[in-house]
Amino acid sequence: MTATKTLSQETIDIIKSTVPVLAKHGEAITKRFYQMMFTNHPELLNIFNHANQKQGRQPKALANSVYAAAAYIDNLEAIIPVVRQIAHKHRSLNVKAEHYPIVGKHLLLAIKDVLGDAATDDIINAWAEAYEVIADVFISVEREMYEEAERKAGGWKEFRKFTVAKKEQESDVITSFYLRPTDGEEISDFLPGQYISIKAVIDGEEYTHIRQYSLSDVAKKGYYRISVKREDGRDDIPAGIVSTYLHHDVNEGDILEVTAPAGEFVLNTESDRPVVLLSGGVGQTPMISMLKTLVDSAPEKQVTYIHAAINSKYHALGEEVTAVVSESNNVDYYVVYEQPTDEDRSMQNYQKEGYIDLDWLKSVVKNNDAEFYFCGPVPFMKVINQSLKEWGVPQEQIHFEFFGPAGDLDK
Ligand SMILES: Cc1cc2nc3c(=O)[nH]c(=O)nc-3n(C[C@H](O)[C@H](O)[C@H](O)COP(=O)(O)OP(=O)(O)OC[C@H]3O[C@@H](n4cnc5c(N)ncnc54)[C@H](O)[C@@H]3O)c2cc1C
Ligand code: HEM
Structure with missing residues (x-):
């Protein structure tokens, strides 16, 4: 430069x-x-x-x-x-x-x-x-x-039209959209953890609205999958514009404008250390892409995936993750429910109730000499960041993504 x-x-x-x-x-x-x-x-x-x-x-x-x-x-x-x-x-x-x-x-x-x-x-x-x-x-x-x-092969510079090939409800609040290029041509690869932007052109809205969504599946599938949490409004807080538009108004066959994959929250491929992925709520999207990529391309790598959700009603893509984990001998998977439902309790489909804390993290991860990746609501990220620091994990081994403007996890 x-x-x-x-x-x-x-x-x-x-x-x-x-x-x-x-x-x-x-x-x-x-x-x-x-x-x-x-x-x-x-x-x-x-x-x-x-x-x-x-x-x-x-x-x-x-x-x-x-x-x-x-x-x-x-x-x-x-x-x-x-x-x-x-x-x-x-x-x-x-x-x-x-x-x-x-x-x-x-x-x-x-x-x-x-x-x-x-x-x-x-x-x-x-x-x-x-x-x-x-x-x-x-x-x-x-x-x-x-x-x-x-x-890049299959790449493009600005916005490109994509057709919603499939829309699938994954939980009470999360829905996936499978996007295929409307021109039928190739689409570029991406690194697990990267995101695309969607430009929403909404009837009755004076301006367009652009939002980022992490790719929740792996590359080379001919489609990009995003999994979007619906941000309902409450009391005096207005509902999220793009997430509710996608959930309520965008259907299979509709066209969305998309920019090419971007972002630096990606797996450190130089590192031989085990990998620990931690997600809260819809922060699972980049983790699932990372998990699937690791199982496919680095099957020997020791991976721990910990996902926290309110309970099974909010827990998206659980079956998909369970199927991926079952393909590998090297992945440990833990589900943490903040408020398990009665059904969750009877099925025991989670390993911890409440919140993740350092003692529990140490009990399942055991070795802090790992690469840690996390994403989720800001309070979740603060707790994980603080816990990793207390455990003595060096800063270079701590990787995270904000689903909004980057902030300071230490404040
Ligand atoms: C790198 C990156 C990756 C992301 N990946 C994903 C993903 O995989 N899946 C996903 O679901 N999201 C993801 N996001 C978040 C996504 O980009 C959007 O921010 C999210 O969908 C909300 O957008 P929205 O237009 O619905 O809400 P917005 O209209 O942008 O509103 C944002 C929030 O503020 C609230 N709000 C609106 N107005 C006010 C107000 N006046 N006062 C107080 N609160 C208000 C809304 O209810 C909403 O919860 C990602 C973000 C980034 C930066
Ligand atoms: C030297 C000049 C600039 C600096 C230092 C700067 C810095 C930043 C930073 C720190 C962010 C937050 C990144 C994050 O999400 O964490 C950001 C986001 C953003 N920037 Fe810039 N920026 C500059 C110029 C511009 C220009 C010229 C534009 C376009 C007019 C622009 C448009 C945006 C938009 C739209 C966002 C996304 C956040 C939002 O919409 O609220 N920036 N920029």
Whole structure:
């Protein structure tokens, strides 16, 4: 990676000394930034998640990462791994180079607006230069990702039409959709753990809505399978837009627009260690893809799969997993039900009741020298992360995916 522009030492000094000021006013700047940007460019509401906006989740992520990048302005190589992770999401959302100046312009306007006279011309000019350098890094990483997505056998660059070949209810709240390319051509392989984005064009909705879904089956099947949890609303919380649209309105034969598989939450194929997969609720989707891939392609590998669900009514794809596990002598499978039903109790179709805790984890996994992968609701992920750290699992062996904007599991 080479920055296209070199910043003067003076500019670098201004940036570094003002990062804390901007970060302190982060929330106000971010709010103003989005207000102004969406007023001037309402078309961007086709890309951004409105629920994240309302809950202030992603807005913080974007601005905070600009400040975080700025703190490394003289050593941007150091943040490339973080940039790559965000760039996967951007590529999957079809974010384009031409969007960057729009974001930059409104970030600077918001900084001026919030800081008032404290935002001198020197400060604003330094931030304009810094933003350009940071944006160039993202743009060049994303350009390579678009090219790679297109170059792959069966690959494509932006959105491609897929037909729902099969829709299958997997539990009270989770339904799978088998997607085949409408053009009947090949589709690219993916790594287990990767996701696709769906662009929902919904009758009566002013904007399109794009969401990510992890692929819940293995590659090379001629279809992509996603398994979607229906996010019903409750009290004053509106129902999820895309998940309810998929459940209620999308049927076999319908067409959806999809971007090519993306994401870095994938199996570390360099590691010889045993693998432990842990999922909560619909966080099972990437795990099932990983589990099936391991059983197919690394049958000697010792794998433990632990899945937590409320009970069997919410537990999707259980029979499929049981069938896969039975093909292998090297997979241990445990089901944890938070609130087993009477039927669950009489069938004893689970191994633990309640929540996963470290003592129980140690009793079933035994060896902490493993690669740990987990995904699920944020509180679940926090408990698992904390437990693994307490157990002394090194950070490099802990891998996880957020089903929303990335957050901090330590807070
Ligand atoms: C990498 C990745 C992989 C994913 N894989 C999967 C997967 O395999 N399966 C799956 O089901 N999901 C997956 N997701 C989540 C998925 O992308 C969507 O976020 C999910 O389907 C909800 O989208 P929605 O449009 O239904 O809800 P949205 O409309 O985006 O709303 C999100 C949530 O916020 C609530 N909400 C809406 N408005 C408000 C408000 N004003 N105040 C408070 N709460 C509000 C909704 O009820 C809903 O629960 C993944 C996400 C990522 C990032
Ligand atoms: C240097 C500039 C940028 C930075 C540092 C940045 C950073 C981020 C970060 C940290 C996330 C959260 C990733 C996650 O899901 O964990 C994100 C998501 C996202 N970004 Fe960017 N971004 C930049 C530019 C852009 C541009 C130009 C666009 C398009 C206009 C864009 C659109 C989005 C969208 C739509 C999301 C998904 C989350 C949502 O919809 O709420 N970003 N970005």
